[in-house]
Structure formats: structure tokens, C-alpha cells
Amino acid sequence: MTHRQDVHGAKRWLLIALMGLASVAQAQKSSTDSIAEYRAMLQDGNPADLFEAKGEDLWKQKRGPKNASLEQCDLGKGPGVVKGAWVELPRYFADTGRVQDLESRLLTCMEQLQGFKADEIAKTPFGRGEQANVTALATWISAESKGMKFNLSQSHPQERVMYEVGKRLFFMRGGPHDFACATCHAQDDKRIRLQDLPNLTQQPGAGNGFGAWPAYRVSNGQMWSAQLRLNDCYRQQRFPYPLFGSEATIALGVYMGVNGKGGEATAPAIKR
């Protein structure tokens, strides 16, 4: 998926959304509104529903070498508590002694409860094998917090350290283009091509941006998890490849999630 393809996707979209509008000037003014309308139309049938259903099944199914379900998985609010867990992640977990996001926490549960090898899943490409299952699980779990407000903890010292590290990563310019996350996501009301860019340093941008993933992407017909969203951001930043569930991506999750405090969880959203 390249920028150019993204852009072509956006253009195709714009054409659909703008059908019936006569003048170029008019098109310019209303393109964002039209995209919002198109998105609203799509909400009626968000294919993320299918991934949600798959995720719920996977949570309850006995699977893996230990033939166990994930129903005793502790996502931070106690074993088996799913509702409201996602709007408090990433958080510190005493049993692993580290801050984890939803996806890295799912790997812990899949290893401990079901006997899968977390390392192997982390190395599996997105969308394949158990990785696809992690995405479906994350989709269902996030949907269970839909409409709730983000409220990440900053009470554990490691949570505060990860926020500070995440902030440093967010502003870290690098690669051949000298891009940082902040290059595109630290100002209000900016666009890349026609795509609106959320300001992830504060509300409401942080809640709107961070709170939308996992999301179904119409342009490529894929369900994208939060880890994949960050992975592709780094690709477009021309950085090397961030490891799945790496400390860097989790720290960024803490930074954005804390900045989004009070924002509403909209995941699983639908994106162009």
C-alpha cells in the first residue's frame, strides 16, 4: 500500500462522493463533508461486524495446545472482564511486570492459557494465521467498549515512564525524510492530500484518532489493528520495521491514549 495508491483510493472515493456536484469550486468546499456522508452511509454495514463475531467466537472457543478458551484472560480489570478493558489500555500488568497494549496482552493470554507461542505469533505477518485471530479478538474486545470514554491509568511509575518515552518517540525525526509522527499529527486542521490529519497530541484529535483503531479499511478491504496502523505509519515515515508489540509501539499507544483521556471509543471504525 503506497501513498500513491492511498491517494488514488481517495480520489476514487471523492468521485463517488461528489457525484452530482457540478462545479470544481463546489467540489473543493464540500469534499470533506461528502466523505463524512459517505462514511456515515458505510456505517450501516461496517464489515468490522464480521471480525467482531469471529473475535467473540475465538474468545470462547477452546483452542491451542492446552485446548482452553480465553475466558479467564485478564485484560486489566480482572479475569474474563472484557467490557471497559480496552479504554484503559495500554496499562501496567503486575504478572508480566510491564506495560502492555491490547494486542501484546492477548499474546500473553494466548501463551499462558492456550499454550500458543507468543514469540511465534509476534513474528507472523499481519493478517495470517494466529495474527489474523489476534486482530479479530482485538476487534471484538474494542467493540465491547464502544461509546465508553478513554481513561488510561498513569498511576504506576512504568505507565508514566512509557508516556514520556512515547512522547519522545512521537517527536523523533528520523529516516531519509526526517519525518516524525509529529510532522503530520501535531497540529489542528491539517490534511495530507484530502485526508484530514488528527492532532494526536491533545483532545479531541487523540481520542478520535487513537480511539478508532482497530478499523475496517474500505480501500484495501482489510481489518487493521492498532499495531498495524502504527506499523504502516512507520512505513510511510520511511522508518525501519517496528516489531509487533514492541516497547516503542506500546509507548506510543500510552502517549496517544493518555492524550485522548475523556475521548469516546469509536472502534471498530470504518476508514477509507
Next chain:
Amino acid sequence: MTRSYLHLASAAAVLALTACSAPLPSSADLDKLTQDIVARSFRAQGQAGVDRLQPDEDNRLCSEADRTGAPVDAKLAQAIEARNMATIKGPSDGKYLGDWKEGEKIAQDGRGKTWTDPANMANGGNCYNCHQISREELSYGTLGPSLYQYGKIRGVTDPNSAAAKPIVEYTWGKINNARAYNACSSMPRFAHKGILTEAQIKHVMALLLDPTSPVNK
């Protein structure tokens, strides 16, 4: 509630507060930790090697300024601009402008240098991602200023004239290495970082400065 209960309650609140505000590591320690985490969190993929994570001094200073909201001080900014200015070379054949039609293609093209791009492809300029340029292209970004009528607004009627020389040279320098003029500019340093070739930069120059380019209509 009795007075002693109140005292107890406030003592507990202070304790809780102290526990919550356990001092963070120093800023320098957090910088070091971040570097360690970066080193552990990425791997090479395609042409995107981990060497890309080595921050140069300019980026380190500008990242810190962005994060803290305190701009780099004037002296430091001058030093950054001076060393970036020193990287800029004039066109090897003395000609600044190429073909605006090729320039438009480069401005449209956002590909190149990602881990999914072949290392030997010609990179795009990404220009429309951030700038309005021609009037016809509606799909433009707003991170950078509009460049529509760039040459016309600046009174460039003949790019080869003595009158146009300062703006032609400035534009050349800006595309080659934007941080020669603005220490912490967000614009990629197209020549300095090997994103665009000299020939490609000439084409983009023509898009902006050639009076026959649609940009200047």
C-alpha cells in the same frame, strides 16, 4: 467527623499523592531509555535499514524543540542553517530549470524509500501531500504553504534573467535542503538526503518557476 479523622484523611491523601508522584527519571535518562527502546523495537526491512534510526544532530535538536515547545535558540538555529547551507551545490551544468511536465509527475508521486519500495526506483517528491501547487489538482495537503502561482507571485517572467536570480537560487536551495533557511523546517532535505536527483529537482523547479507551467497561469 472529628478533627482527628480529618487529620488522618489528609495524611493518607499526602501519602497517596507522594506515591503517585514518585519522581520520573531525569529527562536525560528518559532520552537514553528511549534510544534503548528504539534499538530494541525495530528491525531492517527491505531498503529501510536500522541505520535510519541514528538521529543526526539537527534532528535531535529539532525533535527536542518540537517536544518541549521551546524553539532552538537563535545561535543554535544559525549553526543548523549554516551547516545545512554548506551542503547545497548549484546545478552541475549551471541550468536550474528542467521540464515542468516531468516536475508535475514528481510532485504527484509520493512513493520511494519505504520498506515496500524497491531501492532502485526513482523516488517521488511527495509535494502534493503537503502543498497546493497547480490549480487543477484538488487533492493537495495543507501542511505546507500553497505554491500555486509560485513564480508569478514573485514576479518571475524570465527565470534566466538577472532579476529572477535571487528567487531561482533560493528555490533551488530550499528544495535541495530546506533547513538551510529554516533550522527546523518539516520539509524533507531532498538533495542532502538523496531523495531526489539533481535532474528531478530541476523538473520541480520548472513546475514552480517556468512561466509556461500551469502553476503560473
